[in-house]
Amino acid sequence: MSVSRINKNRVILLFIDGVGIGEKDYSNNPFFKFGFKTFEHFFGAIPNKKNDTIIQNEFFLFPTDARLGVEGLPQSGTGQTSIFCGVNAPKMIGKHFGPFPYSTLVPIIQEKNIFRVFQEKNSFSFVNAYPKIFFDYLKSGKNRLSVTTLSCKLNNFKLNRVTEVRRGVALTAEITNEVWKTRLGYSLPVIKPKTAARRLLRISEKNQLTVYEFFLTDHLGHGRNADSLEKILKILDEFLSTILLEFDRKSTTVILCSDHGNLEDLSIKSHTLNPALTISAGKHAKYVFESVKDLSQIKQTIIEITE
Numbered sequence: 001m002s003v004s005r006i007n008k009n010r011v012i013l014l015f016i017d018g019v020g021i022g023e024k025d026y027s028n029n030p031f032f033k034f035g036f037k038t039f040e041h042f043f044g045a046i047p048n049k050k051n052d053t054i055i056q057n058e059f060f061l062f063p064t065d066a067r068l069g070v071e072g073l074p075q076s077g078t079g080q081t082s083i084f085c086g087v088n089a090p091k092m093i094g095k096h097f098g099p100f101p102y103s104t105l106v107p108i109i110q111e112k113n114i115f116r117v118f119q120e121k122n123s124f125s126f127v128n129a130y131p132k133i134f135f136d137y138l139k140s141g142k143n144r145l146s147v148t149t150l151s152c153k154l155n156n157f158k159l160n161r162v163t164e165v166r167r168g169v170a171l172t173a174e175i176t177n178e179v180w181k182t183r184l185g186y187s188l189p190v191i192k193p194k195t196a197a198r199r200l201l202r203i204s205e206k207n208q209l210t211v212y213e214f215f216l217t218d219h220l221g222h223g224r225n226a227d228s229l230e231k232i233l234k235i236l237d238e239f240l241s242t243i244l245l246e247f248d249r250k251s252t253t254v255i256l257c258s259d260h261g262n263l264e265d266l267s268i269k270s271h272t273l274n275p276a277l278t279i280s281a282g283k284h285a286k287y288v289f290e291s292v293k294d295l296s297q298i299k300q301t302i303i304e305i306t307e
Helices: 030-034 037-043 076-085 089-093 103-112 114-119 132-139 147-154 162-167 178-182 193-204 216-221 226-246 285-291 295-306
Strands: 010-016 054-056 059-064 124-126 209-214 252-257 276-282
Touching: 010 193, 010 226, 010 295, 030 226, 037 054, 037 059, 037 226, 059 285, 076 089, 076 103, 076 114, 076 147, 076 295, 089 103, 103 147, 114 124, 114 147, 114 209, 114 295, 193 209, 193 226, 216 226, 226 252, 252 285, 252 295, 276 285, 285 295
Parallel strands: 010 209, 010 252, 124 209
Antiparallel strands: 054 059, 059 276, 252 276
């Protein structure tokens, strides 16, 4: 399939940690238990193992292989390296590994991360912001970092701070600023998920690639923040549904991806063997659907549709 080569080919990449496609289970699958309008409105159904590929107009929901031919439970370190670097990370080291990248993957992350590709084009934004305690951690010399933050550190890409959040050009990890305000003591307004989504859309208008990472889904799958599960899912749901409703379909492709299953089965607190959830929408959504079969193919597909 040929991809139209025009200047305005933008991608919004939404990395949602730890979400697979699981069983139709109203007790242990929170998407069925609480509902999720992003699925219901845009796809007419909540995905499950018996209905794992749903196509509605320019919207595609489909499973992506997170196991990559390696035995064991997929993990974040290798899964995220595969996504952001376009390699089969678990095959390279002979196992799934996480939550942080395996040491021998660090040079690969430095060289092959997708941020570097688009930074060289001066057309990239990693929207997440980090609080002072994170930067203090960096100064301590410790290196237990996610693939995204490690990619930035290794290539001297500037990470957003509270200043950028106040200016409306970055988002906190929980979308609304609530944790930064109530737990970290920052003087920030708590914003609505719709407001956060619209900020991200404005940022994306200036870049070929705009990336936002949401990791609380994986925390929920591991049993953390359990008392806030429904609240956090509703925030994410409104955030995602606003993006999918309001983004520019003529120039932009939205890709939502995950690194492994977890949240879709609350009966256990470990990762699952389920395929990772992937959604594509907009200009080159069909091309993404046809091209991405496993995590290692996401990076190259993004590069192709933005050339």
